[in-house]
Amino acid sequence: MRYCRKCLTQEMDQAEYFQNLHDYIDGLDEDIKAGLDIYTERLVICKRCERLQDAMCNACGCYVELRAAILKNTCPYKLW
Ligand code: SF4
Numbered sequence: 001m002r003y004c005r006k007c008l009t010q011e012m013d014q015a016e017y018f019q020n021l022h023d024y025i026d027g028l029d030e031d032i033k034a035g036l037d038i039y040t041e042r043l044v045i046c047k048r049c050e051r052l053q054d055a056m057c058n059a060c061g062c063y064v065e066l067r068a069a070i071l072k073n074t075c076p077y078k079l080w
Contacts, residue, residue, distance in 0.1 A: 025069045034071040042068035042080045049079060 009017055034042070046052050046064040057064050059076045067073050074080065 021063060021066060025066060028069060032070055032072070034069055034073075038071070039068050042075075045075070045080045049077075051077070 012020075043064065046057065046068065049057075051057055051059045052064060055063055055065065057067065057076070060067070067075075068080070
């Protein structure tokens, strides 16, 4: 499916936006991507964190699934 890659979130349907986000994560280059174990472990920590709000980290403003998917990324509070 083709979609616009230049849209702002305010211009996008929310379901489509989140699908695009997951497609982007799935399509990350394996060289930069965290393995499934690391990714899952990170998200377990985020799920327990008081700074998680609507899938976003209110410390850094990232969608935590995207942040956690990239191996070199870290939690801004060093929780992972
Ligand atoms: S990235 Fe760190 S601070 Fe942000 S929600 Fe996850 S555990 Fe909490």
